[in-house]
C-alpha cells in the first residue's frame with residue numbers, strides 16, 4: 257500500500273478498480289457512471305480514484321500535486337455535488353451543473369463531476385440533467401453515487417454505466433485502517449463506528465488530531481450533560497461547533513491566498529467568481545464531513561450504552577470509553593437508550609436536510625440531557 261498509486265487506495269474493491277483502471281488506460285471510460293453501494297462500500301473513494309486517474313497526467317500516480325488536490329477535493333476540475341434542497345437536488349442545482357459541464361476544464365483536458373446521493377435526484381432536477389447525463393461534452397465525466405440501484409430514477413440509471421459495490425466486512429476494514437494509519441484495532445473500530453462504516457471518513461478521523469480532539473470533547477460533554485443547566489448546554493453546543501469548524505481555518509487561509517493570487521494575476525473581481533463558488537462548495541462539504549463525524553461519534557457512544565446494557569459488550573465500538581459507557585448502561589433502561597439513539601439520529605437527519613448545524617446540535621443536547629438525567 258506504499259506505492260501511492262491512486263488505485264491502491266481502493267484495494268477493498270480490487271475487481272472494480274481493475275476494471276476502471278483498464279478503461280482509463282485504454283481510453284474507454286464511460287461518459288457517466290452510477291456507483292451503487294451502501295455507506296462504507298467505497299463508492300466515494302472509488303470516484304476519487306477514478307478522478308485521479310483521469311485528471312493526473314501520469315494516470316493517477318498518487319504523488320503529484322494534481323493527485324493531492326483530487327484527494328483534498330480542491331482540484332479545479334473536480335466538482336463534488338450534494339443535494340442542497342430539503343427534498344434533494346434542486347432544479348437550480350441541476351441547471352448550474354448543466355452550465356458548468358459546458359465550460360472548458362481549467363487545468364487539463366477533463367472535468368470530473370461526483371454527484372453524491374443520486375437517489376435524491378427527483379424528477380424535476382433529473383429532467384434538467386437528462387441530456388447532460390446522456391451525452392456530456394467529451395471533456396466531462398459524470399460519476400453518480402447512490403445507495404441502491406432501485407432508489408435511482410430509471411431515466412437517470414439507464415443513462416449510466418452501473419457499477420455495483422459489495423459491502424466491505426468490518427474486520428477487513430479495521431485491518432486496512434490499522435495498516436494505513438498505524439492506529440490500534442480498537443481505535444480503528446471506534447473510528448469506523450463514528451464514520452458510519454465509511455472507510456475514507458474513518459481514515460480522515462484517525463489522521464486528524466483536531467477531529468480526534470472533537471471526538472474526545474463530544475464524549476466529555478456527554479458525560480457532563482446530566483449536571484449542566486440550560487446555559488451550559490448552549491455553551492457546550494457552541495464549543496462543539498467551534499471544534500468542528502477549527503480544521504476549516506487552514507482551508508480558509510489557503511483559499512484566501514489562492515483568491516489573492518488569482519486577483520493579482522487577472523486584476524478583476526469577476527475573474528475570481530468561479531473560484532469563490534468552488535471554495536464555498538469545498539467549505540460546505542468539509543464542514544458537513546466534520547459534523548457527520550461528530551454526530552457519528554456521539555451516536556456510536558449511545559449505541560454502545562444500549563449494547564452494554566443488553567449484555568453485548570462485544571458490540572461496543574468505543575473501547576477507550578468502556579468505563580463511562582458501563583456506568584451509563586448500568587442505570588439506563590433500554591427504552592431510554594433507544595430515545596438517546598433517536599435524539600442523535602434526529603440531529604443527523606436535520607443536518608442532512610440543511611438545518612443549521614448549531615440549531616440541530618443544541619436540540620440534540622437538550623434531548624440527550626433529558627434522557628441522561630432520567631434514564632428510566
Ligand SMILES: [Zn+2]
Pocket residue numbers: 312313314315316317318319320321322323
Ligand atoms: Zn498524479
